[in-house]
Amino acid sequence: MVQIPKQQSAQSTVPAQPAAPVKSPEPARPAATRPLATGALPTSADVARRAGVSRATVSYVLNNTSAVRISEPTRQRVHEAAKELGYVPHAAARSLRAGHTRIVLVPTPDVPIGPLYSAFLNELQWALSRLDYTVVQYGSVGRSGDRAARAWAELRPVAVLGPVGMGPDGIAVLRRSGARAVITLGPDRVEGAHALLTDHRQVGRVAAEHLLARGHRRAGVVMPKEPGLDVFAVPRLEGVREAGAETVRLPLAYDEQDAAQVAAQVRELGLDAVFAYNDEYAMLLMRALQDAGVDIPGDVAVMGADDLMLGRLLRPRLSTVRLDLPSGRELAELVDRLVREPDPAPESEPRNALTVTLVARDST
Amino acid sequence: MVQIPKQQSAQSTVPAQPAAPVKSPEPARPAATRPLATGALPTSADVARRAGVSRATVSYVLNNTSAVRISEPTRQRVHEAAKELGYVPHAAARSLRAGHTRIVLVPTPDVPIGPLYSAFLNELQWALSRLDYTVVQYGSVGRSGDRAARAWAELRPVAVLGPVGMGPDGIAVLRRSGARAVITLGPDRVEGAHALLTDHRQVGRVAAEHLLARGHRRAGVVMPKEPGLDVFAVPRLEGVREAGAETVRLPLAYDEQDAAQVAAQVRELGLDAVFAYNDEYAMLLMRALQDAGVDIPGDVAVMGADDLMLGRLLRPRLSTVRLDLPSGRELAELVDRLVREPDPAPESEPRNALTVTLVARDST
DNA sequence: TTGAAAGCGTTACCAA
DNA sequence: TTGGTAACGCTTTCAA
Numbered sequence: 001m002v003q004i005p006k007q008q009s010a011q012s013t014v015p016a017q018p019a020a021p022v023k024s025p026e027p028a029r030p031a032a033t034r035p036l037a038t039g040a041l042p043t044s045a046d047v048a049r050r051a052g053v054s055r056a057t058v059s060y061v062l063n064n065t066s067a068v069r070i071s072e073p074t075r076q077r078v079h080e081a082a083k084e085l086g087y088v089p090h091a092a093a094r095s096l097r098a099g100h101t102r103i104v105l106v107p108t109p110d111v112p113i114g115p116l117y118s119a120f121l122n123e124l125q126w127a128l129s130r131l132d133y134t135v136v137q138y139g140s141v142g143r144s145g146d147r148a149a150r151a152w153a154e155l156r157p158v159a160v161l162g163p164v165g166m167g168p169d170g171i172a173v174l175r176r177s178g179a180r181a182v183i184t185l186g187p188d189r190v191e192g193a194h195a196l197l198t199d200h201r202q203v204g205r206v207a208a209e210h211l212l213a214r215g216h217r218r219a220g221v222v223m224p225k226e227p228g229l230d231v232f233a234v235p236r237l238e239g240v241r242e243a244g245a246e247t248v249r250l251p252l253a254y255d256e257q258d259a260a261q262v263a264a265q266v267r268e269l270g271l272d273a274v275f276a277y278n279d280e281y282a283m284l285l286m287r288a289l290q291d292a293g294v295d296i297p298g299d300v301a302v303m304g305a306d307d308l309m310l311g312r313l314l315r316p317r318l319s320t321v322r323l324d325l326p327s328g329r330e331l332a333e334l335v336d337r338l339v340r341e342p343d344p345a346p347e348s349e350p351r352n353a354l355t356v357t358l359v360a361r362d363s364t
Numbered sequence: 365m366v367q368i369p370k371q372q373s374a375q376s377t378v379p380a381q382p383a384a385p386v387k388s389p390e391p392a393r394p395a396a397t398r399p400l401a402t403g404a405l406p407t408s409a410d411v412a413r414r415a416g417v418s419r420a421t422v423s424y425v426l427n428n429t430s431a432v433r434i435s436e437p438t439r440q441r442v443h444e445a446a447k448e449l450g451y452v453p454h455a456a457a458r459s460l461r462a463g464h465t466r467i468v469l470v471p472t473p474d475v476p477i478g479p480l481y482s483a484f485l486n487e488l489q490w491a492l493s494r495l496d497y498t499v500v501q502y503g504s505v506g507r508s509g510d511r512a513a514r515a516w517a518e519l520r521p522v523a524v525l526g527p528v529g530m531g532p533d534g535i536a537v538l539r540r541s542g543a544r545a546v547i548t549l550g551p552d553r554v555e556g557a558h559a560l561l562t563d564h565r566q567v568g569r570v571a572a573e574h575l576l577a578r579g580h581r582r583a584g585v586v587m588p589k590e591p592g593l594d595v596f597a598v599p600r601l602e603g604v605r606e607a608g609a610e611t612v613r614l615p616l617a618y619d620e621q622d623a624a625q626v627a628a629q630v631r632e633l634g635l636d637a638v639f640a641y642n643d644e645y646a647m648l649l650m651r652a653l654q655d656a657g658v659d660i661p662g663d664v665a666v667m668g669a670d671d672l673m674l675g676r677l678l679r680p681r682l683s684t685v686r687l688d689l690p691s692g693r694e695l696a697e698l699v700d701r702l703v704r705e706p707d708p709a710p711e712s713e714p715r716n717a718l719t720v721t722l723v724a725r726d727s728t
Numbered sequence: 729t730t731g732a733a734a735g736c737g738t739t740a741c742c743a744a
Numbered sequence: 745t746t747g748g749t750a751a752c753g754c755t756t757t758c759a760a
Contacts, residue, residue, distance in 0.1 A: 093737035129503035139493035457753035
């Protein structure tokens with residue numbers, strides 16, 4: 001849909017089919033007099049000819065428009081013709097005519113993000129499909145922010161979800177292009193968009209308060225070396241600091257070797273606690289610490305976040321922070337609501353979308 | 365794109381804008397004489413008027429068509445006008461005219477599938493975006509197989525990936541709708557599609573051979589209770605059987621409680637090995653077995669599949685079967701190749717796309 | 729070098 | 745009840 005190949009200009013749509021056996025110079029309604037190209041899909045005009053009615057009638061019947069009443073025999077003929085010909089409506093033509101689409105744009109994160117977010121996206125897509133929207137995944141691929149907005153606007157989406165790093169101008173372009181709902185999912189709200197605030201500082205704060213309550217003072221904070229995760233990692237770190245804990249950054253790549261090094265670091269620095277960004281990083285580091293002879297939680301307390309099943313499998317069971325995003329179904333319903341009746345004042349409702357719960361287990 | 369709301373027929377595109385101040389009855393070229401609706405995006409005609417040129421010239425300049433040469437001053441004026449007006453081309457109109465799209469359809473799995481597959485999909489989307497395709501996620505949502513094909517064909521995708529449960533008729537519809545590449549990713553090939561065979565029996569076979577080699581005879585095979593996973597679980601089970609192992613089905617839900625029950629079952633049945641579908645299920649069950657006092661691998665050997673990091677964190681380290689799918693980048697390149705030069709005889713090349721490697725660690 | 733005009737497939741208005 | 749027709753926004757001959 002986005003771009004057609006610009007290199008090759010001359011291209012015949014149906015090369016197999018020679019010229020029509022009917023009279024060639026017939027400029028009026030050529031589509032209606034076109035022979036049935038067996039190679040390509042038929043158009044509504046083909047169906048009309050086959051059924052012996054007009055294109056309008058075909059449209060009425062196939063969309064069963066309630067405004068007009070079509071006689072039963074005619075309906076039959078149209079339906080038969082459509083079935084015989086294997087008619088499939090052309091979405092682009094339809095939406096061009098209609099002036100709007102049912103496309104919901106969902107940006108693909110540039111880098112793989114955790115399983116929690118993947119599951120969320122999956123559920124969202126499923127829910128949107130059920131509501132008869134077409135989900136289009138669109139990677140920002142280099143061009144970022146407002147430039148991406150222009151590329152997205154080409155599709156004339158009816159809703160756009162979670163455009164990150166997009167300024168008010170980008171949002172404005174999307175709105176002008178017909179987007180009746182623009183929903184951001186992130187730490188701060190953007191002019192013109194309906195914001196679902198996800199402040200990840202809460203995560204760090206809750207974790208740190210728990211650690212402090214259990215008497216730990218010097219906390220290491222794991223920062224994933226994997227690119228793209230800073231969006232979450234940095235606010236979580238800030239949250240830990242805001243809670244009053246003394247912190248040390250611990251950059252950690254997601255592999256065992258690096259984990260062993262960081263484990264050694266933890267001992268050298270004399271840390272008595274680690275908040276590890278994530279259950280996955282937490283488990284990796286906890287295992288490395290145990291392999292190095294560190295007692296958890298006796299020598300060092302370890303905390304994760306996300307409450308993955310994983311955290312319940314190792315011993316000691318991992319203390320963690322559970323994150324509750326709105327479910328995909330809920331978000332899909334929000335989209336649908338906004339599409340039906342657009343938000344008059346999007347910026348007035350900076351809802352907090354992220355609730356955070358401490359799950360204290362045995363690793364702290 | 366797919367369907368416009370059918371309930372409300374009367375809808376004004378730009379309700380805020382009253383009638384044009386110019387003369388109303390002007391049926392010839394109304395788009396060109398339309399006033400600049402500030403609420404909506406401008407069309408190429410608006411750009412043309414602003415630049416004082418024809419729509420054709422605008423198209424030439426903006427797509428910098430090499431066939432025609434436009435004077436530099438004109439180019440400037442067009443570009444300026446486009447920028448000032450905030451022109452964004454209309455993808456639907458463009459592809460309607462062009463007769464084809466750059467849409468690649470990627471079906472959303474109906475149920476959440478493992479992290480391995482999620483990562484694969486993510487990478488694929490990224491790679492396709494880089495090649496300037498638009499990735500559209502399409503859930504089959506109820507309507508299955510050939511019915512889904514018709515819904516998909518509405519978008520006139522240039523390529524369709526991994527349509528599961530689709531017969532030759534469905535494929536044919538897609539091809540007629542303009543899909544130059546239809547690639548199935550599954551156990552058996554379908555007439556008319558380019559098949560990347562993923563035979564998961566290999567997985568079970570490799571696992572079973574390993575267990576047999578280590579002297580285990582009576583193997584339990586975990587079958588996830590979560591719906592939708594049978595597509596993989598059943599072939600894996602078959603593979604185990606084909607290798608000659610005596611098998612017992614062990615249905616298991618992905619929670620600790622059910623795992624404890626299955627662990628008890630394993631003891632009662634006197635099994636000496638378990639192939640657990642997946643590393644995740646394997647770890648869950650292994651933990652439950654350990655909690656029940658079973659020695660791994662002394663009493664019972666446990667094997668997983670997928671080679672997740674997870675398997676290296678618990679003790680004993682999990683033996684597993686590594687799966688190598690083609691990378692997202694490779695698959696994207698295959699799509700691109702097939703789009704450029706469609707496969708003359710798709711069915712002739714039933715490549716095996718899944719390579720499988722034993723990773724023997726300490727749990728067996 | 730530029731412009732006029734046809735046409736892609738669809739739907740909605742207005743007549744008949 | 746049905747059909748003609750214009751229009752959605754764009755590209756691309758053909759003609760000037």
